[in-house]
Amino acid sequence: DDKGEQYLFDNYEEFIRLYDNEYIIGALVDGFLIFSEELFANLRKKYAKYENEMNVLVQPYGETFNAREHRSLLKIAITAKTSKDQNLDKLLDEHRQTFHWMQNNYKNIEGLSLDYFKEKLDELLVKDIDVLKEELNALELAIKKHQDFCSAIKERSIFESADYEHLLWLGKIAWWVDRRKEYNLLANYYIGRHLRYLCEQKSLTYEDVVYLFPWELDSVLSGRTHLADYPLESRKGNWLHFYDVDDQELVMTSKDEKDFLQRALPKISNGQEVKGMIANKGKATGVVRVVMDAHNVKEFNEGEILVTGMTRPDFLGLMKKAAAFVTDEGGVTCHAAIVSRELGKPCIIGTKIATKVLKDGDLVEVDANKGIVNILEK
Numbered sequence: 001d002d003k004g005e006q007y008l009f010d011n012y013e014e015f016i017r018l019y020d021n022e023y024i025i026g027a028l029v030d031g032f033l034i035f036s037e038e039l040f041a042n043l044r045k046k047y048a049k050y051e052n053e054m055n056v057l058v059q060p061y062g063e064t065f066n067a068r069e070h071r072s073l074l075k076i077a078i079t080a081k082t083s084k085d086q087n088l089d090k091l092l093d094e095h096r097q098t099f100h101w102m103q104n105n106y107k108n109i110e111g112l113s114l115d116y117f118k119e120k121l122d123e124l125l126v127k128d129i130d131v132l133k134e135e136l137n138a139l140e141l142a143i144k145k146h147q148d149f150c151s152a153i154k155e156r157s158i159f160e161s162a163d164y165e166h167l168l169w170l171g172k173i174a175w176w177v178d179r180r181k182e183y184n185l186l187a188n189y190y191i192g193r194h195l196r197y198l199c200e201q202k203s204l205t206y207e208d209v210v211y212l213f214p215w216e217l218d219s220v221l222s223g224r225t226h227l228a229d230y231p232l233e234s235r236k237g238n239w240l241h242f243y244d245v246d247d248q249e250l251v252m253t254s255k256d257e258k259d260f261l262q263r264a265l266p267k268i269s270n271g272q273e274v275k276g277m278i279a280n281k282g283k284a285t286g287v288v289r290v291v292m293d294a295h296n297v298k299e300f301n302e303g304e305i306l307v308t309g310m311t312r313p314d315f316l317g318l319m320k321k322a323a324a325f326v327t328d329e330g331g332v333t334c335h336a337a338i339v340s341r342e343l344g345k346p347c348i349i350g351t352k353i354a355t356k357v358l359k360d361g362d363l364v365e366v367d368a369n370k371g372i373v374n375i376l377e378k
Contacts, residue, residue: 005197012194019187026180029173036170037277037331037350043163044278053153055280056146057167058332059341060175063143065182066316067342069099073117074136077124081132092117101189103314107210108295109192174333181335185313211235274351274358274373276326279337281369282346284324285376288362290355294318305366307358311336319343324366326354326373348373 008015040058044051063071072095079086093114100111124132150171154164199206202221209217211232219225231253239253240260252260289304291297294314300306306322308315310329319325319339323346327336330349340347346368348354354373358364363377 005193008190008194009197015190019183022183023180023187026176026183029176029180032169032173033177033331033333036173036333039166040170040332041277043167046163047159050158051281053158054167055341056149057153057164058170058174059146060178060338061143061147061150061168061171062175062179064175064178064338064342065099065102066313066339067139067142069095069102071136071139072098073120073124074132074139077121077127078129078132078136080121080125081129088121089114092121101186103294103316104185104189104192105295105312105314106188107293108314109189109196111189170332174338177333178338181313208232213241272375274326274348274354274375276348276351276354276371276373277330277332278368278371279325279330279332279334279347279349280340280345282324282344283365283367283369284346285363285365286323288358288360288364289322290358290360291315291318292355305358305364307354309355310334311339319345324348324368326351326358326366328352328354 040054044054047054076088076091076095079091080088096112096114096117099117103112104110127135150168153159159167195209196206198204198221199209204220204227208227209220212220212227212230216225216230220227234253237254238258239251241249241251243249284305286303286305287301288307289300290307291300292309294312294317297318300318300321302321303323304321305324305326306315306318307326308328310327311319311325312335315335316339319336320343325336325340325345325347327334327347327349328351330336334349336347336349346366348366348368348371351373358373358375359378361378362375365374365376367374
């Protein structure tokens with residue numbers, strides 16, 4: 001991170017090669033994820049009495065990067081409490097260099113600052129030393145404890161052998177997906193930095209260039225075309241880019257995109273409830289806050305109901321404040337499902353229509369025991 005933009009520019013092809021090698025391995029699970037929701041739903045019906053055991057098995061089988069970051073910060077907090085001679089700024093900067101990418105997404109590429117981590121450290125330092133040590137010990141034992149739970153469930157023989165293995169693999173895949181997300185966020189940060197550097201060298205505007213396709217960017221950088229040759233303004237609104245069954249490229253913007261989505265998405269009823277898949281059981285009542293971009297939130301209060309298309313690591317701060325989560329998309333190994341189990345909060349995923357039906361200020365009951373969001377007052 002400290003070697004600068006020119007170093008990244010000079011070694012960019014090697015960086016992309018290493019990233020591709022990691023991502024190809026990470027993408028292997030996608031074929032299984034296609035069937036995971038149906039598999040989990042069928043097993044939930046088959047083993048209705050053992051849903052708690054099922055939820056244990058599908059938790060990540062290894063440490064998530066959120067847990068790893070928190071464990072690292074706890075160690076720094078304990079050091080601050082027990083040793084006056086330690087250089088905390090140095091320890092915290094090393095922590096920042098390791099985890100600066102955690103709240104990036106495909107749009108935001110800014111690294112987290114030292115002040116951000118200092119604020120998180122200050123929140124820990126108000127706790128008693130024994131509480132910090134207990135929390136750290138729980139995190140360090142968590143994976144072994146979880147794996148022992150999984151083994152104990154197997155010994156009880158409540159699941160058929162194949163069903164047990166399928167559920168356990170969902171947990172292993174959940175960890176695999178988390179690892180892939182970590183590498184995605186880290187790579188996005190450096191790809192974004194590289195793009196900013198190219199824009200500076202070529203006197204291009206980054207806010208425009210991000211709306212180019214890679215082959216269009218190659219053409220602009222080579223001088224064959226110019227930014228003005230592309231409909232960038234229309235792409236800054238809602239738009240779709242995909243390939244049809246005949247491998248023909250399709251780009252839809254504005255009205256065409258809206259018309260397509262109205263035909264493709266489920267019909268929205270005027271009822272007083274939204275249904276989805278249970279990611280983590282529980283009930284919560286609160287005011288809806290619809291958030292589509294975690295980096296552009298004017299207000300989010302403690303105890304509100306987070307409603308979004310899908311969560312990403314940059315949503316974590318909001319998720320800690322929220323009483324429950326409701327998403328349009330996602331399966332049993334998605335980010336919202338994993339975090340809801342880690343935080344012990346009700347979560348309903350895969351509703352398809354939550355962000356279209358639920359509005360800021362609606363009072364709702366999230367019944368994640370039944371997979372229903374009831375609108376109490378609009």
